[in-house]
Amino acid sequence: MSYLNVPRLTFSGDFISDVSTVNNDPQHYNNNTFKKSFQEFGTGSNNGWWNPEGGATFGFQDCHVKQITDEEGNTSSDPLLDGIIGQIVCGAEGRNSGKMVDLDPQQQMVSQLWGVTFRILTATNELLLEGKIEPTGFRDLQMRQQTGARVNGQPLGGTWTSVLEDVVWGDLAYQSLFLMSLKSKTQENRLSINLNGFGYYYAHATDGRFSLGRILGSLGPWFSGEPKLFPPARRLYGIVSNNNNVFFAASNFILDKENARLSIDFGSSFPVSDSIGTIALNTELFLAVSKTAIGPPPGATPYMVSPDGVLFVGKLEYQNGTGWLNSTSGIVDFNNLSHEVLSALKDNQLLLLGASSKADQFVVIAREAVDGIVLRADEFVQRLDTNQTNEISFYASQYGLPLPNHAIYITLEPPTPMTPKLQNTPPICDVPGNNYPADGLTFDAVITTDVNGVGVLKLTGNSIDSPRGYLDGQIYTLDYDLAGVNTDPASGSVMPQNFIAIHLRDYFEIPETPVWADIQPTMVQFANLYPIMSKFFIDFSDPNALIAKKELLIFAFDRDIKDPIYMPVTRDLSETKRLTILKWLRNPIIEGEAIVVTQQKAKGEINLIQEDTVTETVPLTNNQLRLRDAVRAKNGADFNIPEITNLFEF
Numbered sequence: 001m002s003y004l005n006v007p008r009l010t011f012s013g014d015f016i017s018d019v020s021t022v023n024n025d026p027q028h029y030n031n032n033t034f035k036k037s038f039q040e041f042g043t044g045s046n047n048g049w050w051n052p053e054g055g056a057t058f059g060f061q062d063c064h065v066k067q068i069t070d071e072e073g074n075t076s077s078d079p080l081l082d083g084i085i086g087q088i089v090c091g092a093e094g095r096n097s098g099k100m101v102d103l104d105p106q107q108q109m110v111s112q113l114w115g116v117t118f119r120i121l122t123a124t125n126e127l128l129l130e131g132k133i134e135p136t137g138f139r140d141l142q143m144r145q146q147t148g149a150r151v152n153g154q155p156l157g158g159t160w161t162s163v164l165e166d167v168v169w170g171d172l173a174y175q176s177l178f179l180m181s182l183k184s185k186t187q188e189n190r191l192s193i194n195l196n197g198f199g200y201y202y203a204h205a206t207d208g209r210f211s212l213g214r215i216l217g218s219l220g221p222w223f224s225g226e227p228k229l230f231p232p233a234r235r236l237y238g239i240v241s242n243n244n245n246v247f248f249a250a251s252n253f254i255l256d257k258e259n260a261r262l263s264i265d266f267g268s269s270f271p272v273s274d275s276i277g278t279i280a281l282n283t284e285l286f287l288a289v290s291k292t293a294i295g296p297p298p299g300a301t302p303y304m305v306s307p308d309g310v311l312f313v314g315k316l317e318y319q320n321g322t323g324w325l326n327s328t329s330g331i332v333d334f335n336n337l338s339h340e341v342l343s344a345l346k347d348n349q350l351l352l353l354g355a356s357s358k359a360d361q362f363v364v365i366a367r368e369a370v371d372g373i374v375l376r377a378d379e380f381v382q383r384l385d386t387n388q389t390n391e392i393s394f395y396a397s398q399y400g401l402p403l404p405n406h407a408i409y410i411t412l413e414p415p416t417p418m419t420p421k422l423q424n425t426p427p428i429c430d431v432p433g434n435n436y437p438a439d440g441l442t443f444d445a446v447i448t449t450d451v452n453g454v455g456v457l458k459l460t461g462n463s464i465d466s467p468r469g470y471l472d473g474q475i476y477t478l479d480y481d482l483a484g485v486n487t488d489p490a491s492g493s494v495m496p497q498n499f500i501a502i503h504l505r506d507y508f509e510i511p512e513t514p515v516w517a518d519i520q521p522t523m524v525q526f527a528n529l530y531p532i533m534s535k536f537f538i539d540f541s542d543p544n545a546l547i548a549k550k551e552l553l554i555f556a557f558d559r560d561i562k563d564p565i566y567m568p569v570t571r572d573l574s575e576t577k578r579l580t581i582l583k584w585l586r587n588p589i590i591e592g593e594a595i596v597v598t599q600q601k602a603k604g605e606i607n608l609i610q611e612d613t614v615t616e617t618v619p620l621t622n623n624q625l626r627l628r629d630a631v632r633a634k635n636g637a638d639f640n641i642p643e644i645t646n647l648f649e650f
Contacts, residue, residue, distance in 0.1 A: 002231035003161070003194040003220040004254045004263045006069050007181045010329040011089045012277070013063025015197055015215040017100050020056050021049035023529040024635065026105040027428040030470040031524050039531040046426055049635075050153075050202045051211065053532045058100035058113055063089035063215065065120065066327045068178045071185070073261055073335045077327060084120070084176045087128060089217070092117035096564040101571060103137070103381055103503050106434055107475045109630050110137035110381045110501045113160055114571065115564030118193065128173045131164025131191060135562060136229045137381040137501075140268055141494045141630060142238075142249035144198040148274040151205050154213075156494065156633055157198030159268045163228045164191040164219075186221035192231065194218045196268040196329065199275025214276050216267045216329040225452065227378040227395055234400050235374055236352055236366040237490035238269070241298040246493035247271045248352060248366040255345050255400055260337040262287070262313060262345070267330025269366075270318070277325040279318060284355040286362070287313035287334065289344040294351075295370040297489035304361040310351060311344050313337065347372070347399055369488040372399035375408065375498060377480065382502040384441075384461030385574050392500060394447070394455040396482060402453030407446050407483035410457060412438060412476065413621055432468035434475040440464045440504050441476055446483075459500075463507040472522075472572060473505040479623060495630040496623040505574035514584040515591045516543045522577060526568060543590050550585045557582050 022028055025045045028038050040047045065087045067077045079085040091097055098116030102108040116133040138158035149155030167189050173179045182191070200213035226232050233252035240247065248271070253264035264287070273280040288310035296303045314334045318324050337345075349368035356363050378393040396403040416433040442460040449455040467474045478500040481487055491497045511518050520543075527534045527541035538553075539545045546553060557578060559566040567573075573581075620628070 002222070002226070002233060002254065003192040003218040004231055004233060004252060004265055004331065005192075005220045005256070006071050006073060006263075007178055007185065007220070008069045008331070009065060009084065009178070009182070009219040010067045010327070010331060011063055011065045011217045011219075012326040012329060013089065013215060014061040014212045015063075015195075016057065016059050016061050016212055017200065018054045018057045018211045019051060019100060020054035020530055020532065021051045022531060023102075023105055024049050024108065026431050026471060028529060029105065029525060030429045031521060031528065032470070033429045034528045038528070044426070045428055048531070050204070053535065054211075055530075055532050056099045056101050057097045058116060059091040059097040060089055060118075060215070061212065063217070065089060066329075069333065070178065071181060073259065073333055075333070082176055082178045083122075083172075084128065084178050088121045088123065090119050090121060092119070092564075098133070098564050103383075103501055104471075104475050104572060106471070107477075107501050107503070107627075108634060109141065109495050109627055110139075111158075112137040112381060113162075115562055115566070118164055122172060126172050127168070127170030128176070129167065129169060129179065131167040131193075132562070133193060134162045134165055134228055136160050136162035138197070139230065139380075139497075140250040141634070142269060143245045143247055143494070144269075144272055145275060146271055146273050146280070151203060151207075152199060152201040152209065152275045153203035154198075154200040154634075157196060157268065160195040160197070161230050162193055163222050164193055167191055182219075182221060187224050188222070190222045192220045192222040192226075194231070194265070194267075194329075198272070199277070201275065209275070216277070216325065218265075218267070218329045218331060227376070227393065229378050229380070230376050232395065232397070233265075233374075234350065234368060234372060234397075235491075236264070236350060236368055237488060238366045238493060239296055239298045239303060239490050240363065240365050241300050246298045249493035250491070250497075251352070251366065253350065255342075257342055260335070260342060262334040262337060262350075263331060264334075265329075265331050266316075266318075267325070267328075270325060270330050272325065276322055278322050279320050279325055281318075281320070285316040285318065285365070286353045286355075287316065288351045288353050288362075289313065289341060290349045290351050290367070291344075293370055294349065294364065294367060295488070296364070296367075298493060302356070303364045304356065304358075305351070305353070305364055306360055307362070310353070310362070311341060313341055313350075316352075345399070367490065369491065371485075373397075373403070373482065373485055373488070375480065375482050375485075377498075377500055380500050382459060382500060383571065384459070384502060384504045385576065386461055386463045386505070386507045389458055389460040392457045392459060394449070394457065394480065396449050396453045396455070402449075402451070403482075404449055404451045404453055406449045406453075406455075408449065408455050408457075409481050409483055410443055410445055410447065411479050412441065413479060413624060414619075416620060416624060429470075432471060435477060436467055436474070437464060440467075440474055441478075441502070443478070459502070461504045464504060466506050472574070472577075473503055476502040476504060477623070477627070478502065492626070494626070494633060496626050499623060499627075503572060505572075505577075508574055508576045508580070510576050510580050510583065513587070513589065514580050515589045516584070517591055519577075519581050519584050522573070522581070530568075543588065546585065547588045550588065554582060554585050557585070
């Protein structure tokens with residue numbers, strides 16, 4: 001089961017993401033070259049980018065339940081039929097909001113939600129449902145917005161999929177037939193939740209939406225043994241490329257054979273004409289099953305099929321304007337499928353077709369992968385300390401069925417080159433590369449799926465000693481593929497799909513009696529990267545200021561990593577460094593001369609790394625190039641955006 005299954009609830013509204021942007025630039029992490037101007041608003045590495053005083057907060061604003069779908073597939077948006085419709089979706093009450101943070105300044109493409117509470121309340125603040133969203137990073141970054149993106153700044157959208165843990169059902173929940181149906185069907189007191197975010201404002205426009213974005217959400221049952229951070233679904237990939245922009249790039253769908261129902265999610269991929277989900281597309285869209293395998297990659301030349309070459313599932317009855325997408329979250333159910341369609345979908349590709357100027361031809365806008373293969377990793381974002389071993393579950397399927405006894409190849413991306421100081425504009429300091437030393441990670445190069453199509457990788461972090469100098473630890477990227485199956489060229493139009501992002505923290509030994517010099521580099525870095533703290537709460541670079549508020553800091557540094565109060569907000573601190581800070585706070589000792597020695601030692605290590613670790617001649621892989629370009633896109637590259645009404649006219 002997943003958020004696509006029934007009973008299902010959809011909601012929409014805004015999200016706020018008051019991210020800090022000083023920490024978007026790796027050069028700002030170098031304490032030796034940091035300047036106060038890096039904390040000021042503006043563009044480029046001479047300042048703190050577009051939101052230097054952000055607090056990394058994430059929350060829901062003006063969100064409401066829009067629609068429910070019962071177990072028979074009946075859809076309703078009438079609050080008289082069930083009291084859950086129209087109710088308020090919000091975050092925690094009386095506690096810190098959740099956080100949205102990057103894994104690292106050199107890995108910004110898996111931004112994660114941490115400590116986010118999800119609640120549904122009545123207008124009189126009575127609880128209906130509450131749960132904690134398991135930390136999850138966004139995936140399926142793709143082009144969404146056709147026009148107006150230069151106003152708000154960000155035409156891309158991304159998807160967070162997760163589970164609600166420790167679900168609490170309020171007293172009034174028992175008056176909702178829908179909620180009771182959902183409660184009876186889901187397992188382990190978890191629910192599947194999906195959040196599609198787009199239209200994010202990082203431009204300081206005059207309409208008051210700065211740091212806001214649009215969010216389309218859905219909630220459904222979750223079953224034991226399923227992945228937590230993506231739906232166990234089949235996938236459509238976009239193949240129409242217009243000015244190098246691919247729309248309908250990735251869409252999840254499931255086939256419920258028992259109830260003859262196909263449910264597909266266009267909420268993460270349907271092109272919109274502004275930042276609040278207005279649809280201006282005029283093309284007629286259809287779902288169909290291909291009678292023969294087709295595998296063209298994305299391209300500007302349309303791939304056409306004739307009606308004789310497909311079996312039609314149905315017409316996509318979307319509506320122009322803001323109502324349809326914001327009410328349905330882009331999820332469409334095709335009920336009462338014929339036996340012929342059900343049979344064809346067992347081992348043939350699903351297609352999204354658009355009408356063309358030729359009466360006997362349809363444009364293939366999106367298609368399922370060749371042979372219906374899907375391979376995805378569940379825990380695809382990893383934070384590792386020395387000698388820590390984590391498990392990553394991989395799920396392999398073919399046309400929605402588990403793919404047992406198949407080998408999965410795991411490979412470490414080659415090292416990326418150091419970016420020398422003279423090549424930066426403006427030149428501040430050298431920027432280190434990634435994926436070295438290779439022996440920082442231990443893992444099996446081949447794992448095999450079990451009878452359920454699940455393979456488990458054990459990933460161990462080994463001791464590394466500041467390979468990036470002023471940046472703690474190292475960023476590693478693992479790629480994975482099924483043996484004998486080439487990665488579909490249509491998957492991942494903006495960023496690669498099959499990768500694991502890892503932050504391995506530096507080895508650090510907890511001192512017997514920590515002194516200020518032991519934690520000073522970390523605390524100064526906090527003060528540099530999060531000016532909102534030093535301006536409005538405490539100057540982390542001043543040991544006396546820390547001592548004055550040590551009880552509060554002990555409380556914050558002693559939280560669970562999933563707690564929104566947890567320090568640091570970026571979650572990039574190793575456990576041993578965190579414990580060292582706590583140890584110092586409980587017995588603060590200041591030794592001034594040791595600070596100078598530590599700084600000089602760190603500077604020497606950086607120079608050594610620059611000379612000996614990597615060279616400029618290391619070529620970037622296709623995945624590395626796509627990740628680099630995705631970072632540029634996320635942070636405001638100038639897009640050439642076509643007009644939406646002409647997007648699929650051929």
